[in-house]
Amino acid sequence: MDSLQSMRLFTRVVELGSFSAAAREEDMSQPTMSKIIAALERSLGVRLLERTTTSLTPTEEGKRFYERSKRVIEEYVDAVADAQGRTQRLAGTLIVNAPVGLGELHLNGLFLEFLAQYPEIEIELILNDRVVDLVEEGVDVAIRLGSVLPPNVVARQIASSPRVLVASPDYIERNPKVRRPEDLVKHEYLRFAGVSFGAQMEFSRAAEKVVVEVGGRYRVNSSLALRQCFLAGAGLGTAGAWLVQDLIDTGALVRLLPKWQMASQPVHLVYPSRRYQPLRTRTLLQFLAARLPLLPGLYAPAA
Structure with missing residues (x-):
């Protein structure tokens, strides 16, 4: 049996979880299916499946071989369809x-x-x-x-999202005005946790560039939690516009320093x-x- 067919049968054994199920699908006997996979293992010099009386489990090598085999088969099917001028089914x-x-x-x-x-x-x-x-x-x-x-x-x-500085109207009313990037040092700055950047923010306006060291007592490793913190008025912070643009549009959050840009x-x-x-x-x-x-x-x- 050719290598491509052996690979295809191996992927079905893995996906169906047994030699018997794959053999029934192919209308062959279970011993024949087992012999084909054993021959594939011998040709590779690698054990692909751990066999017990009740189950089959791919080895680490078997898992990697399965993923690559699946892609090879998909590529082959696609190449045949392309060569024959057929449109592959969207399924x-x-x-x-x-x-x-x-x-x-x-x-x-x-x-x-x-x-x-x-x-x-x-x-x-x-x-x-x-x-x-x-x-x-x-x-x-x-x-x-x-x-x-x-x-x-x-x-x-395929897209980019500008970073924007935002705060809730309530937070803005209760805290010092933010007229320039340097004013951020007076504020509770909320940011994403678990990243090596973020304590320093760089703003630009035309040829002017300002780097500000920001500080805050709360960091969280969830963009959705950060969004909730902004809404709750716990502080101000920067986020990709994809996270907060809808809230800016409704007035739930206010964009600060709109004439200053940060890296998108x-x-x-x-x-x-x-x-x-x-x-x-x-x-x-x-x-x-x-x-x-x-x-x-x-x-x-x-x-």
């Missing part, structure tokens, strides 16, 4: 990774809209704020804020570096590239 599962705050505030609606357009696609949205290894964790597409990106990926900037926060679409992608992945990338820059506080990057 299957997409695993997407995104930051928690952006996901809860904005992405749920976008993905529900995408699913309504493509009823045979499934999406598994994983929200966390850490930088994940896309291949290791089987992620098809990630949306990342900022310039810290996973290794060995394709990263395409880039937004990237990130995906594993491979030549062929399933049509569902390409379609989602096109959808997100078109729709993300239209969200509140996000803008298409300058040409």
Whole structure:
């Protein structure tokens, strides 16, 4: 049996969790399926599966081989479809990774809209704020804020979000006026926890640049919690406009020092570096590239 077919059968054994289930799907006997996988292991010189009387579990090498095999098979199917001039079917599962705050505030609606357009696609949205290894964790597409990106990926900037200084009307009324960046030293500055930057803020206006050392007694590693702190009048702080633009628009928060700029926060679409992608992945990338820059506080990057 050729290597590609052996890889395909191995992925089905892993996905179905047994030789018997994969054998029934392929209309072959369980011993034949077991022999094929054993022959694949011998040819690789690696044990891919741990076998017991009740279960099959991929080894660490088996997990990595599964992820790569799955992509090879997808690429092959796509290449055949392309060579034969056929349109690949828009179906299957997409695993997407995104930051928690952006996901809860904005992405749920976008993905529900995408699913309504493509009823045979499934999406598994994983929200966390850490930088994940896309291949290791089987992620098809990630949306990342900022310039810290996973290794060995394709990263395409599709939007940016200006950083803005905000406070609640109540906080502004109770505290000294903020007329220049230097005035921030008199204020309780709320910021994101667990990052090495943030205690110093750089503002620019035309050719003028000001660096301010800010201080505050509270830091939190959740953008949504930071948003709540601003609303509660616990202090002032800076955030990507994607996090607070809707509150600025309703007057719940006020933008301070609007004539001063800070470095914008880039937004990237990130995906594993491979030549062929399933049509569902390409379609989602096109959808997100078109729709993300239209969200509140996000803008298409300058040409």
